[in-house]
Every structure is written in C-alpha cells, then in structure tokens.
Amino acid sequence: MLTKRIIACLDVKAGRVVKGVQFVDLIDAGDPAEVAARHAAAGADEIVFLDITATHEARGTLIPTVKRTAQQLFIPFTVGGGIRTADEASAVFDAGADKISINSAALAHPEVIGEIGAKFGAQAVIVAIDARRAGPSSPIEAAQVFVSGGRKPTGRHAIEWAKEAEDRGAGEILLTSMDADGTRAGFDCELTAAVSTAVQIPVIASGGAGNAQHFTQVFREGKADAALAASIFHFGIADVRSLKEELRRDGIPVRLPC
Amino acid sequence: MIAVVDYKAGNLTSVMKSLRAVGANPTSTDDPATVHRADKIILPGVGHFAATKFLEDQGLKAAIRRKIAAGVPFLGICVGLQWLFAGSTEAPGCSGLAAFPETCDRFAPGRKIPHVGWNSLSIRPGARLFAGISNNSFVYFTHAYRAPVTTATVAVTDYGEPFSAAVEHGNIMGVQFHPEKSGETGLRLLRNFLEWEPC
Numbered sequence: 001m002l003t004k005r006i007i008a009c010l011d012v013k014a015g016r017v018v019k020g021v022q023f024v025d026l027i028d029a030g031d032p033a034e035v036a037a038r039h040a041a042a043g044a045d046e047i048v049f050l051d052i053t054a055t056h057e058a059r060g061t062l063i064p065t066v067k068r069t070a071q072q073l074f075i076p077f078t079v080g081g082g083i084r085t086a087d088e089a090s091a092v093f094d095a096g097a098d099k100i101s102i103n104s105a106a107l108a109h110p111e112v113i114g115e116i117g118a119k120f121g122a123q124a125v126i127v128a129i130d131a132r133r134a135g136p137s138s139p140i141e142a143a144q145v146f147v148s149g150g151r152k153p154t155g156r157h158a159i160e161w162a163k164e165a166e167d168r169g170a171g172e173i174l175l176t177s178m179d180a181d182g183t184r185a186g187f188d189c190e191l192t193a194a195v196s197t198a199v200q201i202p203v204i205a206s207g208g209a210g211n212a213q214h215f216t217q218v219f220r221e222g223k224a225d226a227a228l229a230a231s232i233f234h235f236g237i238a239d240v241r242s243l244k245e246e247l248r249r250d251g252i253p254v255r256l257p258c
Numbered sequence: 259m260i261a262v263v264d265y266k267a268g269n270l271t272s273v274m275k276s277l278r279a280v281g282a283n284p285t286s287t288d289d290p291a292t293v294h295r296a297d298k299i300i301l302p303g304v305g306h307f308a309a310t311k312f313l314e315d316q317g318l319k320a321a322i323r324r325k326i327a328a329g330v331p332f333l334g335i336c337v338g339l340q341w342l343f344a345g346s347t348e349a350p351g352c353s354g355l356a357a358f359p360e361t362c363d364r365f366a367p368g369r370k371i372p373h374v375g376w377n378s379l380s381i382r383p384g385a386r387l388f389a390g391i392s393n394n395s396f397v398y399f400t401h402a403y404r405a406p407v408t409t410a411t412v413a414v415t416d417y418g419e420p421f422s423a424a425v426e427h428g429n430i431m432g433v434q435f436h437p438e439k440s441g442e443t444g445l446r447l448l449r450n451f452l453e454w455e456p457c
Contacts (some may be wrong), residue, residue: 002417003396004379040330040441045376045398074276076439095392096271098439121267121305123372171372171400200367202374225370255376255396 005226008039043257045233051081070096099218127165180208192222212246261296267309290321303337308349332389339432385412397440
C-alpha cells in the first residue's frame with residue numbers, strides 16, 4: 001500500500017536552517033546537511049530544502065550548501081527558492097537535487113514548468129503555492145496566492161492556479177497555508193482538501209503542524225498525499241520516528257524506519 | 259568496469275552517488291565503445307519513455323543488446339525497466355529492447371497519477387536482487403506508466419492494480435522504483451546487483 005509521506009523541511013537562510021512564525025521572526029535551527037541527515041535517519045520520507053530569502057534578495061540558490069546536503073541523503077531531495085529558469089534548475093539538479101520547487105517564477109512565467117519538465121521529467125517539478133484566506137468566513141475558492149516568500153499578493157486563486165500548474169506539467173503541488181504556517185495549531189484541512197480533489201497529481205500539505213493528530217487530520221480530512229513540517233522536528237517536540245509510530249497507531253499507512 | 263548509461267534523461271548524480279556509497283567506482287557514459295568494455299551495465303532513467311530513442315540513435319541500444327547476449331549483468335531503473343519491454347503507450351513510435359514481449363501502459367484513472375512515494379514490495383522467494391531484503395520492505399516510486407506482472411516479475415507492488423516492481427531473467431534485471439532514493443533497502447539492492455556474478 002502506498003504510504004503517506006512525512007517530509008521534513010529545511011527553511012534555509014544564508015546557509016543556516018531557520019524557522020519563523022508566519023514567515024517572519026526567524027531563529028537559527030542548525031546546519032542544513034546535519035539536520036537533513038538526522039531527519040533521514042529518523043525516518044523522514046523526503047527532505048525539502050527551501051532557500052527562503054533567495055527570491056526576495058534576487059540571488060541564486062545556495063549551490064554549495066545544496067551539494068553538501070545532497071551528499072548525505074539517499075532519499076528524495078527537493079530544492080526550492082530563487083529558481084527562475086530551466087538553466088538555474090539544471091544547476092540545482094547537478095548539485096544533487098531530485099526535484100525542484102518553483103513558486104514566484106512559475107507565476108511570472110508559467111511556461112517554465114513545462115520547460116523544466118521536458119528536460120528532467122514532470123516528476124521533478126513541484127509547484128509551490130503559498131495561499132492565504134481572505135478571512136475565516138470567506139469561501140475557500142477565494143484563497144489567494146502570494147509570492148516572494150509571502151510578501152506579494154498575486155490576485156490569483158489557489159485552486160485555479162493549482163489546476164493550471166497541473167495542466168502545464170507540474171508533478172506535485174506543495175501547498176502552504178500562510179494562515180496556519182508557524183502557528184503549530186494544525187494544517188488548513190479545508191483548503192488542502194479543496195486543492196487535492198481539484199487536481200490529479202499528489203498534494204503536499206504544509207503549514208501549521210504542531211502534533212501527530214494534525215497529520216492524521218490532514219491525511220484524512222485534508223486528503224493530502226504527503227505532509228511537510230519543519231519546526232516541530234527541529235525543536236524536539238517530536239522526531240519523525242515517534243510521529244510515524246503515532247500515525248500508525250491512528251491507522252495511517254506510513255513507512256516506519258528500520 | 260560498471261557503466262552507467264547516460265541518455266540525457268534527467269540527471270545521473272543520485273545513481274552515481276549511491277553506487278559510490280556501496281563501494282563501486284562507476285563510469286557514466288554515452289559512448290557505445292565504453293559500454294562494450296563494461297562488466298556490468300546500469301541504465302537509470304526517469305521521465306518520458308521517448309527519451310530512450312537516444313539509445314537507438316547513439317548506437318547504445320545495439321551495444322547493450324550485444325553485451326546482454328554475452329551474459330553481462332544489466333540493471334534498468336524506472337524507465338530503464340520499462341525499456342526492457344517491447345514498448346510503452348507513452349511513446350507508441352518508440353520501441354524498447356523487447357527482452358520481454360509485453361507493453362507498458364499508464365495507470366488507469368481513479369487514483370493520483372503519478373504514483374509518487376514509498377510503497378511496499380511483495381517479493382518472490384529466491385529473487386537475487388532482494389537477497390537480505392525483507393518481504394514488504396518499502397521503496398520509493400515516481401512514475402505514471404507501469405509494466406504488467408509477467409513470468410519475469412520478482413517483486414509486485416500494488417497501486418490500485420498490481421504491477422511489476424522488479425523483473426529478473428537470466429542476466430537481465432530491472433526495478434521500477436528508485437534504489438538510489440530508497441534508503442538502506444535501495445543501497446542493499448544495488449550492492450546485490452554489484453556482487454552478483456553470472457555462473
């Protein structure tokens with residue numbers, strides 16, 4: 001049976017893993033290569049490396065840090081942040097990434113999704129969507145897409161953009177709820193379910209993980225294929241192994257580490 | 259010499275790195291003459307079946323066919339497994355090696371496609387690639403097309419329908435999943451392939 005994936009995310013700034021609350025107030029959480037290897041050993045199904053300030057500061061991804069991190073890993077490794085063109089994606093693949101995640105560039109130039117897919121395969125292209133609801137009572141269809149690390153509204157709706165990304169050849173969607181991100185109060189299951197049922201490709205839920213129950217909810221109610229979290233692992237509230245043991249007790253199919 | 263065939267279908271970095279991690283010193287090549295000198299051949303792959311046309315155009319297909327006939331161990335990964343079959347409905351004009359007569363086809367609708375993630379293996383007893391690997395071990399898949407279950411199948415995975423996760427026939431082997439991305443289980447499989455000696 002296909003298991004639900006637990007993805008450990010490294011938000012990287014200036015070569016260090018950091019974690020903030022709702023995209024601001026960053027605190028140091030370690031060296032990316034060390035943190036990635038620790039998560040992999042504890043049973044993380046994938047590692048995502050996000051250079052969270054790359055687009056904002058208009059510079060390329062941290063290739064040497066990516067290379068050093070990839071060296072430690074024998075599980076899927078995704079890199080995002082600041083990738084604008086198929087050539088920039090090539091450099092990241094050459095550094096050892098298996099997939100790239102694009103966000104701002106995909107919205108600015110949607111054809112880049114197909115260009116990267118043509119060269120590296122659709123499975124290697126994750127379109128990341130940062131979405132924020134207009135308010136608690138506003139309809140889910142009105143959730144808006146933001147770019148540049150959550151700084152700029154785009155006027156695009158999350159569900160409609162996810163469908164376009166799929167049509168243009170995205171292999172997966174990484175959906176981050178900006179409302180939930182960093183709160184540790186649970187994923188936005190309603191938004192995740194709306195996107196997951198609108199597309200046929202896998203959807204990775206992100207933002208808001210605080211305990212195992214939140215993961216169970218986003219797999220059941222949110223219909224997520226995978227869930228991503230950062231801070232709960234970094235600060236020892238739970239490691240991936242204990243999270244997965246709890247999920248298994250809840251009846252969620254997961255891969256337990258040996 | 260372990261030849262890893264480079265046919266410009268995605269990057270080889272992960273496969274090369276994993277082979278080095280289990281003690282091999284692989285050579286990546288797109289040159290039929292280098293393939294001709296190989297003691298073992300690995301054909302990685304990810305992406306579109308049409309990419310295998312490069313193998314034909316570069317004379318690599320003929321070189322691989324000769325080596326397989328001479329008994330040299332061959333391992334196809336992902337699209338590399340599918341290429342061992344007659345062809346795939348993903349690229350109808352593009353023929354595979356046809357070591358196996360069946361055709362690869364897309365997963366039927368009604369589930370998320372591609373099949374992405376860690377799924378379990380139902381392993382046939384005695385499969386050489388899986389020596390020391392427990393039944394129901396998890397490995398990482400990412401693919402939209404799959405090979406049917408045939409007499410050459412040595413591991414079956416279920417994704418709404420059963421398909422060939424691994425095949426073995428004489429010196430020809432293939433895996434649909436990515437051993438280079440499947441943690442310790444995948445590294446063990448690569449080691450098994452490297453250590454296997456044809457009698």
